Amino acid sequence: MTVETEHSRKYDAIRAEFPGVVTKGFECDVGWLPILREFFSVVRRMIPAGRERDFVLLQVKEKLAGLRIYFRLADSLPDAAKAAIYDDYSVAEARAAVTCEVCGQPGVFRSQNGWLLTRCEDHAEGGIPVPPPEAT
Ligand SMILES: [Zn+2]
Numbered sequence: 001m002t003v004e005t006e007h008s009r010k011y012d013a014i015r016a017e018f019p020g021v022v023t024k025g026f027e028c029d030v031g032w033l034p035i036l037r038e039f040f041s042v043v044r045r046m047i048p049a050g051r052e053r054d055f056v057l058l059q060v061k062e063k064l065a066g067l068r069i070y071f072r073l074a075d076s077l078p079d080a081a082k083a084a085i086y087d088d089y090s091v092a093e094a095r096a097a098v099t100c101e102v103c104g105q106p107g108v109f110r111s112q113n114g115w116l117l118t119r120c121e122d123h124a125e126g127g128i129p130v131p132p133p134e135a136t
Pocket of ligand 1: 100101102103104105119120121122123
């Protein structure tokens with residue numbers, strides 16, 4: 001099974017689990033999908049059924065070795081719901097920063113030919129551990 005097939009199969013499952021919420025593809029590898037599932041389950045709990053338009057997913061991607069989820073929330077959402085979603089986004093970012101993007105095992109930031117990646121030992125592919133971008 002190719003990586004692409006595994007990615008699209010897992011992505012389709014998450015999309016089916018959160019209809020109207022997961023409306024964009026994920027531009028990251030499968031190791032982070034459990035983190036995304038957790039994030040979208042919080043979104044689902046905070047957005048009432050029928051109000052899916054209150055959460056607009058713009059983009060999900062890997063950037064500078066970190067997970068980025070871009071989204072827009074309706075002004076009319078209760079502050080507690082907004083706070084819960086932003087809080088869980090922070091948690092998702094923090095988890096992704098220590099999770100191999102390929103397999104989901106514990107990982108660290110690595111530099112590989114000028115690219116920053118978050119990878120475990122098995123998927124390092126020669127990447128050298130470096131401090132997180134925030135710390136530099
Ligand atoms: Zn790995």
